Amino acid sequence: MTGPRGDTAPPKAARATLRGRPSLYTDYAADQAIWNTPAKRYWTVALILAVIATPFLPFVTRSQQADLTLVFVLAIGGIGLNLLTGYAGQVSLGHAFFVGVGAFTASVLGGMPTQNVVGFELDLLIWLPAAGLVSMVLGLLVAPLAARVRGLYLAILTLGLVFIGEHLFKELRSISGGQGVGRRGPDPEILGFALFHPQEIFGLQLDRETPWYLFTFLLLVVMAILGRNLARSRMGRAFAAVRDRDIAAEIMGVPLLRTKVLAFGVSSFYAGVAGALLAVSFGQVTPENFGGLGGLLLSVEFLAIILIGGVATMSGSIIGATFVVLMPRLVQAFAPQIPLIGDGALLSVQQLEGILFGVLIVLFLILEPRGLFGLWLRIRNYWKAWPFSY
Amino acid sequence: MTTIRPLSEALTGTSVDIPHGQSLLRVDGLTMRFGGNTAVDDVSFDVGRGELFAIIGPNGAGKTSIFNCMSGVYRPQAGDLTFLGESLLDVRPDDIARRGVSRMFQNIELFDNLTVLDNLMLGRHQHLSYGMLAGMVYVGRAKRTEVVNRRIVEDIIDFLEIESVRKFPVGMLPYGVKKRVELGRAMAMEPKLLLLDEPVAGMNVEETEDMARFILDIREELDLTMVLVEHDMGLVMDLADRVMVLDFGVQIALDTPDRVQRDPNVIQAYLGEGDEGPTLDDEAAAAEARSGQEARR
Numbered sequence: 001m002t003g004p005r006g007d008t009a010p011p012k013a014a015r016a017t018l019r020g021r022p023s024l025y026t027d028y029a030a031d032q033a034i035w036n037t038p039a040k041r042y043w044t045v046a047l048i049l050a051v052i053a054t055p056f057l058p059f060v061t062r063s064q065q066a067d068l069t070l071v072f073v074l075a076i077g078g079i080g081l082n083l084l085t086g087y088a089g090q091v092s093l094g095h096a097f098f099v100g101v102g103a104f105t106a107s108v109l110g111g112m113p114t115q116n117v118v119g120f121e122l123d124l125l126i127w128l129p130a131a132g133l134v135s136m137v138l139g140l141l142v143a144p145l146a147a148r149v150r151g152l153y154l155a156i157l158t159l160g161l162v163f164i165g166e167h168l169f170k171e172l173r174s175i176s177g178g179q180g181v182g183r184r185g186p187d188p189e190i191l192g193f194a195l196f197h198p199q200e201i202f203g204l205q206l207d208r209e210t211p212w213y214l215f216t217f218l219l220l221v222v223m224a225i226l227g228r229n230l231a232r233s234r235m236g237r238a239f240a241a242v243r244d245r246d247i248a249a250e251i252m253g254v255p256l257l258r259t260k261v262l263a264f265g266v267s268s269f270y271a272g273v274a275g276a277l278l279a280v281s282f283g284q285v286t287p288e289n290f291g292g293l294g295g296l297l298l299s300v301e302f303l304a305i306i307l308i309g310g311v312a313t314m315s316g317s318i319i320g321a322t323f324v325v326l327m328p329r330l331v332q333a334f335a336p337q338i339p340l341i342g343d344g345a346l347l348s349v350q351q352l353e354g355i356l357f358g359v360l361i362v363l364f365l366i367l368e369p370r371g372l373f374g375l376w377l378r379i380r381n382y383w384k385a386w387p388f389s390y
Numbered sequence: 391m392t393t394i395r396p397l398s399e400a401l402t403g404t405s406v407d408i409p410h411g412q413s414l415l416r417v418d419g420l421t422m423r424f425g426g427n428t429a430v431d432d433v434s435f436d437v438g439r440g441e442l443f444a445i446i447g448p449n450g451a452g453k454t455s456i457f458n459c460m461s462g463v464y465r466p467q468a469g470d471l472t473f474l475g476e477s478l479l480d481v482r483p484d485d486i487a488r489r490g491v492s493r494m495f496q497n498i499e500l501f502d503n504l505t506v507l508d509n510l511m512l513g514r515h516q517h518l519s520y521g522m523l524a525g526m527v528y529v530g531r532a533k534r535t536e537v538v539n540r541r542i543v544e545d546i547i548d549f550l551e552i553e554s555v556r557k558f559p560v561g562m563l564p565y566g567v568k569k570r571v572e573l574g575r576a577m578a579m580e581p582k583l584l585l586l587d588e589p590v591a592g593m594n595v596e597e598t599e600d601m602a603r604f605i606l607d608i609r610e611e612l613d614l615t616m617v618l619v620e621h622d623m624g625l626v627m628d629l630a631d632r633v634m635v636l637d638f639g640v641q642i643a644l645d646t647p648d649r650v651q652r653d654p655n656v657i658q659a660y661l662g663e664g665d666e667g668p669t670l671d672d673e674a675a676a677a678e679a680r681s682g683q684e685a686r687r
């Protein structure tokens with residue numbers, strides 16, 4: 001038997017012989033499941049438990065915990081860009097614009113009003129989906145234009161969004177707080193339960209950051225599963241078909257415009273949600289975070305997340321976000337030991353970070369287009385095949 | 391473990407409710423120009439239900455251009471294409487696919503990064519009826535639809551004898567297997583009309599025989615109408631009910647295979663101007679050599 005066959009449950013005798021051979025699929029549903037091997041299931045559960053336990057470990061500092069929260073938030077945005085660029089093949093430099101729209105939408109709906117800015121102090125259950133939806137609507141509006149160009153032209157067109165965003169965010173002062181000033185982000189509260197506040201659940205004392213850490217992680221898990229399902233289902237295959245050969249895809253019955261528009265829509269939704277979460281984590285959001293040069297840098301950071309982490313994989317987006325957040329910390333930690341690095345020396349720490357990012361992106365593009373995730377696959381396959389190297 | 395379903399049970403949508411032999415596809419005065427170059431020049435023909443209709447002609451005769459007009463990729467300057475009584479002019483390619491036209495390409499157009507399974511599932515795209523959000527949640531109907539269609543795709547995989555590569559990315563497969571996968575993807579679309587553009591180009595004798603067997607079996611089991619473009623004269627003369635010959639975009643013959651072979655116009659076209667030009671057999675051999683090179687590339 002070479003693979004799955006058959007649609008009905010095997011007869012009793014057959015089932016008995018199958019017992020003890022868990023890697024043998026007996027129906028297509030099992031083969032198509034997300035975690036289709038026990039190893040994948042165990043590792044996923046172990047990883048989730050480890051992440052949940054992390055804030056309670058005595059040696060984990062508050063700033064390290066905040067970094068991890070940032071990883072979760074950027075990973076959600078990274079998954080969004082990966083759906084658009086990695087799966088559907090539409091390169092976008094405008095991701096920061098949609099992140100910004102989400103951040104300001106959330107700040108208006110969930111933030112406090114002041115003399116300068118509007119705020120409605122609504123519940124997270126309203127402002128979080130709203131941030132995603134407003135971004136998505138803008139994404140759907142831009143998409144029909146963007147879907148008509150490709151490659152370099154698409155990159156330039158989406159880059160334009162970042163500069164339109166800069167103008168918009170600066171002008172709409174009652175929403176954004178204005179240039180250089182900004183405004184406070186939303187206060188996350190679900191039905192009166194404050195997420196950015198010390199809490200006590202099940203007798204466990206949680207400090208201010210921990211509920212927020214756990215919430216963003218939960219959201220990441222949910223949105224990664226939704227993204228993974230999308231990728232393996234009808235529309236995800238259509239995305240990949242459009243990416244690989246658009247004309248053939250059309251002849252196979254995939255409507256080109258509609259598919260690209262949906263890719264922009266779902267990607268902007270993820271971006272909007274990530275923006276809303278970022279607004280909470282940052283505490284204060286300014287137009288410069290998401291528009292103009294700052295926006296361009298943020299867009300490039302998202303591209304780095306998917307290129308370094310792994311194009312067209314969910315795990316890649318998460319690995320990439322981890323890398324993008326933690327690498328600067330490592331550089332900062334080791335910089336004092338490296339000669340010629342530091343203030344007033346040949347290179348500042350920031351410059352070194354920038355150079356490292358650039359070099360890594362280029363190296364991955366050339367040597368391992370599947371990113372860190374691809375590197376991991378290689379290592380795993382090497383050990384699977386060991387001692388045979390082929 | 392379970393009995394293998396016959397193809398006709400897996401793919402039930404291929405039959406058409408018009409009488410056998412009656413026109414399924416009508417091409418009328420089709421003209422396609424590229425600048426000053428007339429690739430297809432006032433070509434008309436009818437393909438009857440259940441027929442295997444072949445188009446032959448030297449390189450650049452306009453065979454692929456006719457297919458591209460049928461798929462909605464090219465817009466002809468003049469003429470009309472009617473499929474099941476409706477015009478295909480100004481209809482989007484994906485809509486033409488939905489109406490039941492599927493196709494194998496001269497230069498393989500598979501999705502290289504996707505597995506054989508996913509390529510075939512993409513052929514099923516129009517038959518999966520759940521939306522994007524349902525796909526993201528992946529329970530209930532979405533999941534059931536996936537499993538039902540996976541089974542159909544597995545039946546095609548069995549039929550084409552490509553079980554062992556079902557989870558391989560298509561890009562790494564050898565040429566002959568890719569051609570099979572492409573046939574599988576076209577079948578997965580459950581079409582009413584199948585367009586085959588040089589299905590055995592670049593194949594050795596054994597692979598050619600396999601492909602011919604698949605085409606005959608599909609025809610028999612699914613009662614499928616086909617248009618075949620091929621340089622392999624042996625295959626065309628064996629399989630086709632009728633043959634149309636094109637030369638520089640002009641239709642110079644349309645008849646049964648044996649009569650076409652004896653047609654002086656056709657012999658003239660293949661002989662060229664001089665007396666020592668290639669014969670039909672030479673043309674076939676040349677095509678084989680040429681596409682062999684293509685395959686090695």
Ligand SMILES: Nc1ncnc2c1ncn2[C@@H]1O[C@H](COP(=O)(O)OP(=O)(O)OP(=O)(O)O)[C@@H](O)[C@H]1O
Nearest residue numbers: 424427429447448449450451452453454455456496
């Ligand atoms: N997209 C295009 N742009 C310009 N010219 C084209 C295009 N497609 C086809 N042609 C021209 O139209 C003519 C017919 O080409 P076509 O590909 O239809 O020939 P063919 O009969 O399929 O040949 P072959 O046996 O080599 O596949 C050729 O002269 C070709 O150069």
Ligand SMILES: [Mg+2]
Nearest residue numbers: 453454455496
């Ligand atoms: Mg051709």
